Amino acid sequence: RISMSVTEIRSGFTAIKANIQARDPIRTLSILSHPQSLHKVKSSDRCCIIHNLFNFYMDKVFKHCQTEDSYINRKISSIANSFLSIKRKLEQCHNQNKCLCGQESTEKFKQILANYEGLNITSAAIKSLGELDILLDWMEKSR
Amino acid sequence: PRTAAHTGELYCSLPNPRNVHFESINMKNVLHWSAPEGTGEGVLYKVKYSVYGIGKWIRKPECRNINRTWCDLSNETADYEEQYYASVKAFLNGMCSDWMETARFNPLTDTKLDPPMVNLSSTEKSISIILTAPEKWKRSPDGESVSLLQVYPGLQYNVSVLNKKTKKRWFFSISNNTLVVPWLEPGTAYCVSAQIHVTTPLIHSGFSKEYCIATLKDKTA
Known part of the structure; x- marks a missing residue:
């Protein structure tokens, strides 16, 4: 079920990627991939980072990504719905304590929040949305 | 051309290079563009690129003052865990264009694959x-x-x-x-x-x- 949702997210994002990324003029800052790349996260920390990032996108990103384009808005809400179904699945892991957060993943997530809070909310949300492929590439690579 | 005092860049009135984009096959990533409208022969170009999320634009020396309309950036974009921008500027008879950028390029998702x-x-x-x-x-x-x-x-x-x-x-x-x-x-x-x-x-x-x-x-x- 999770991989189907990830595929839905991927195709939804592909449809709006150029539009959303064009709305982000800041080349010098990344929310997810700098200074420390997601790809450097240890596999033991994966579940915790994914769990935190799904909460991050639900709580801090999708709701701040309204655009003037109804097609884009519909795609964003369908991506958010797919996120929600994965998030519910991850809750089960988290509640059964299979999703432990080590110091490294806690640090990494703090960095992501710091990157996010370094911008105004709308810019940070649009930039985070435009980086969905960074999250998906990392999730799919180390499945 | 007059120089912009604060950046040292020339004021640029030459039409811009068009359709600046990456063409990628099996992660051989080549920057392509079209000549500025109505400029004919003699246009030269220079190219720079940057890693998304890192501030620096990096010049590509092998693509400085070139008259072709492509530049192989495979080497510079080989890390497919990163994403990139590239940019092209045109020069003709002492005039220059603006820097024209690509969309954000993700080698992992934006490449085409040859058949097996x-x-x-x-x-x-x-x-x-x-x-x-x-x-x-x-x-x-x-x-x-x-x-x-x-x-x-x-x-x-x-x-x-x-x-x-x-x-x-x-x-x-x-x-x-x-x-x-x-x-x-x-x-x-x-x-x-x-x-x-x-x-x-x-x-x-x-x-x-x-x-x-x-x-x-x-x-x-």
């Missing part, structure tokens, strides 16, 4: 198909080879097998790279074509050309 190599062998009643995924672009011929299978763990193959006599065609979707097609007719020609299919991110190659082989004749007949 197809090797065939046959017995009386079966054909064996061995498929080889293309290699990722590499810096030099003797550099380390990286199969695209390593880059895309979810890589699969779609295989088409055609009976040349009856024109009957079968399709197979396989994850490993070998396929044995049994219960065939002896002494008959079969043609095989194959395609790479990656589910996430969603990428697929075209189908390869057809490779044909005949099953051995039935010795008892």
